[in-house]
Amino acid sequence: MSHIKLAHKLFVTTAPRLRMPSHRGFQRNALEEQPSPFPNSKVDENDRRYVTWENFSHHNTQYLNRFAAVEKNATGLHGAIGALGDSLKKLESKVDKGFEKIDTRFNKMEEKMDTRFSKMDTRFSKMEEKMDTRFTNMEDRLTTRLTNMEAKFTEEFKNGRAEMKELNAGQKKRDGMMMVGLQAIILPVVALFGKLLYDVFYQEDGKKT
Numbered sequence: 001m002s003h004i005k006l007a008h009k010l011f012v013t014t015a016p017r018l019r020m021p022s023h024r025g026f027q028r029n030a031l032e033e034q035p036s037p038f039p040n041s042k043v044d045e046n047d048r049r050y051v052t053w054e055n056f057s058h059h060n061t062q063y064l065n066r067f068a069a070v071e072k073n074a075t076g077l078h079g080a081i082g083a084l085g086d087s088l089k090k091l092e093s094k095v096d097k098g099f100e101k102i103d104t105r106f107n108k109m110e111e112k113m114d115t116r117f118s119k120m121d122t123r124f125s126k127m128e129e130k131m132d133t134r135f136t137n138m139e140d141r142l143t144t145r146l147t148n149m150e151a152k153f154t155e156e157f158k159n160g161r162a163e164m165k166e167l168n169a170g171q172k173k174r175d176g177m178m179m180v181g182l183q184a185i186i187l188p189v190v191a192l193f194g195k196l197l198y199d200v201f202y203q204e205d206g207k208k209t
């Protein structure tokens with residue numbers, strides 16, 4: 001709304017209505033101000049239809065003053081509205097900056113969290129790789145040890161069987177040698193013992209006779 005429309009609206013709603021004469025009444029009053037051919041006739045100055053230049057100038061000055069006051073008020077109101085608009089713009093700018101700062105902080109926090117989770121994921125991946133490597137090495141070592149133990153056990157079992165065979169063979173030889181030795185020792189002892197018994201028995205028998 002322009003200043004003129006605003007002033008007109010304020011003037012129409014607030015200013016007191018002045019009864020201005022119509023065009024025909026003004027023309028009639030102007031004719032009445034001319035010299036009348038009837039000097040005895042007078043015009044009533046209290047008549048509302050009677051308008052002089054002084055009254056018109058006075059009313060015009062009032063209208064101009066009122067228009068100036070309305071324009072001044074409208075200018076002040078426009079300035080206040082402009083100041084309010086500037087304040088709203090500043091407030092909007094501050095709010096936007098505040099949200100931008102908050103958004104920036106959230107973005108930084110999100111980046112930090114992503115970085116930390118990425119580092120944790122990398123660490124867990126490395127730990128998993130190390131554990132897999134260690135378990136693989138342990139499994140390989142255990143398999144190798146079991147294989148070596150199995151081979152040693154098989155070899156020792158074979159060697160034990162061979163030694164058992166050798167021991168059995170040696171035992172048989174020893175048994176045979178023992179039998180031969182016992183025979184070689186026992187037979188002379190038995191013969192000697194038999195002779196001694198014979199001699200003792202023969203001597204006793206000779207004494208009796």
